[in-house]
Amino acid sequence: MKKKEIRLKCWIEIDDEKFFGPGPAQLLELIDEEGSIAKAAKRMKMSYKKAWDIIDDLNNRGQKPYVISRKGGDKGGGAEITENARALVLQYRKLMGKLNSIVEKDEATILKLL
């Protein structure tokens, strides 16, 4: 029996360049949970540098910051996400939930045609 599935990806671009999607969303959620960029990166099996690159990109290209490092730097003082970041992640998850439920409804009908 072959495994058949409909896949879906949704991301945000600014000036035709990827800005936000599943990776940054998960990273922000984990920073919120862990209070630390290092711990969040580790849970994503991502280097600390890679995590910082993503955060820098969000902070630089967005209008408001998304992640704030507390005093003592991340490893010392931890990090937190902003209200703006929290709202973005929430809206993105809501959108993904709606999109996934549409796909689930149509999936059986479509996969029958393969």
Added chain:
Amino acid sequence: MKKKEIRLKCWIEIDDEKFFGPGPAQLLELIDEEGSIAKAAKRMKMSYKKAWDIIDDLNNRGQKPYVISRKGGDKGGGAEITENARALVLQYRKLMGKLNSIVEKDEATILKLL
């Protein structure tokens, strides 16, 4: 003023490998319109070989054929898509339409947070 947009991609995988998505959908639609694989490939600015590779993959990995070459080969006799292919493209377009309308509804709210 920066251009911001939500992008969406939806595709079908069989055994974790891409099987159907925007490219094959457009190719099938153009074959249906043109009655010719060569003409369809040309309109997609795609080589004839690349178009055939896509069609072979669909025909081989799907349970039923999607494209049938008529007598004389494609260049002589033309090609047509099957009812199954027509149904798949239709369902895929319907699904994409629903997904896009969900994205459009949420887009302003989300892009405001960037």
